[in-house]
Amino acid sequence: MMHYLLDLVRFVWIILAYSMVPSVVRGIASTATPNVIFAMADDLGWGDVEYNNGSAFTPSLNEMARSDNAILLQRHYSGSPVCSPTRATLLTGRNHNRYCVWNSNNAGGSLKDFIRPQKMPLPLSEITVAEVMRNAGYSTAFFGKWHLGDFKPLRRRGNNTLSHPGLHGFEQWWATGRSAPTATTNCGCFQNSTCILGHYTDRPMCTNYYTNTSDGIVGWPQPIPGDDSHFIWSLAEKYIREQVNLQKPFFLYLPFHSVHKPYIATDQYREIYLKAKMKYTSKEADYYGAISAMDEALGKLRNLLQELGIKNNTLFWFTSDNGPLKPRSTNGLRGRKSSLYEGGVRVPGIIEWPDVISSNRVSQFPVVSSDLLPTVQDILGVKPSDDRPIDGISILPFLQGKENKRNQPIFSAFKLKKRRVFQEQYRVSITTDKYKLMETVRNNTVQYELFDLEKDARESSNLINDYPDITSQLIEQIEQWKESVRQSIKKIGCNIL
Known part of the structure; x- marks a missing residue:
């Protein structure tokens, strides 16, 4: 009887100890x-x-x-x-x-x-x-x-x-x-x-x-x-x-x-x-x-x-x-x-x-x-x-x-250059659930394109003149993001400014 009780106590302790181990360690999905x-x-x-x-x-x-x-x-x-x-x-x-x-x-x-x-x-x-x-x-x-x-x-x-x-x-x-x-x-x-x-x-x-x-x-x-x-x-x-x-x-x-x-x-x-x-x-x-x-x-x-x-x-x-x-x-x-x-x-x-x-x-x-x-x-x-x-x-x-x-929009910027961040020549885009606005800068001249990606994934129609309010909102968001990137660059100290 005593052996039985000892075995039972030992079994209970094993179960309790096992239950305290995280499931990922036991190989069980978590x-x-x-x-x-x-x-x-x-x-x-x-x-x-x-x-x-x-x-x-x-x-x-x-x-x-x-x-x-x-x-x-x-x-x-x-x-x-x-x-x-x-x-x-x-x-x-x-x-x-x-x-x-x-x-x-x-x-x-x-x-x-x-x-x-x-x-x-x-x-x-x-x-x-x-x-x-x-x-x-x-x-x-x-x-x-x-x-x-x-x-x-x-x-x-x-x-x-x-x-x-x-x-x-x-x-x-x-x-x-x-x-x-x-x-x-x-x-x-x-x-x-x-x-x-x-x-x-x-x-x-x-x-x-x-x-x-x-x-x-x-x-x-x-x-x-x-x-x-x-x-x-x-x-x-x-x-x-x-x-x-x-x-x-x-x-x-x-x-x-x-x-x-x-x-x-x-x-x-x-x-x-x-x-x-x-x-x-x-x-x-x-x-x-x-x-x-x-x-x-x-x-x-x-x-x-x-x-x-x-x-x-x-x-x-x-x-x-x-x-x-x-x-x-x-x-x-x-x-x-x-x-x-x-x-x-x-x-x-x-x-x-x-x-x-x-x-x-x-x-x-x-x-x-x-x-x-x-x-x-x-x-x-x-x-x-x-x-x-x-x-x-x-x-x-x-x-x-x-x-x-x-x-929340997706921002992308390409062709930025050392010591000329967001200057002279580069591209920035903002992509939302529906729209995409592209900012292209060449020789400090700015051009914008607006696309409805839900209807025009091939970006064949520039809607910049059709939706001035949406365009203004997206341009404002781009400018805010560009300033945030400038501040990050200053903080990281990669010797470019």
Whole structure:
């Protein structure tokens, strides 16, 4: 009898102790601590993907877009019409001009890594979504294209451009500093490499993956054959399995190189297009083949979440960093990469989160990449910092089906120049639920365009003379935002004023 009572007491204590352990540690889904995956393509056009009548075969993205627990975001915007600035906005929730990431970091045309510094690094004073999540007990990882600063302390003209993922909250990271071939990624870094594809006659530039170790910055030690998207997927798979075994929530950021130049596809994906009924050129087979390789990697990622039993409690967000270089890839939207017209900033977007999204939706709700950080803070109950303006908003109420209007505009500004902020030549846009106003300045001459995006997504009709009151209201908001950006620049002290 005494043994029975002791066993009963022991059993009760075990149950009580177990009930006190947070559900996320026990491996049970908790919407308060979801895993978050942010996957981003490079230069992928709104009209490239198959579900938007594009020419690329994207069965995995098609399936994700149709999922019962996903929202297809038909007005998803990039934080900028070019690369580095968008990457900055999604990490910080703030417009990139506030801290002087004016444009893409151009490392020069060299075939070798670490030759010229990236002149617009992400300042270490910025608070990133990775830092927020790490402070909340998450594991954080980054695999892919960084493009926000150098991995080694390069000094030119007195500038220190050191700014790698490890300095911005990522515990694990393998990153390239800039664009890389979409297949045979780092083969150009190895003198006698045999993994350069036969149909690609030019020797690829040397862009390797690097990480920070106790021995300093080290590169991937050997050539990486095959499609780069699948290499990124292999890093992601290993990391996710590790975190599930550790029963730890994670934030995983996967910025793919596809489909930025130089785009190369392996024969497996080129053949899809070269053998298709519709005629594709060899160059098109590389372009669309690289997209299909990335699509398959995304499909494997979704399947892995299902296999490990964590799909329901994982917020999976997919988008692109800006519009395409190819005009045809916008599916009729005006403009392309480097333009603030829709073709340059309206990009593919899907969010899947079974624990929160209960039915499939196709939405015209405007979402922008800078919404990631405030959304994560809202999910985690983290109070936003009150010492800096945040341009993004939490879209958690929208994901939960509680809101169908954004009610806060999206601002974008491009081609600002050092020491000439909002002077001489630049563009600013304000995008609301319905309207978009574009301010174009050339030689200090101002021109305005107003578009009704609900009726005219292709921005073919300038309504500036039809709605003077709306125009005046939007101009006033632009001027207020510009002054806010000026104040941010003064505060950050990036030596431009």
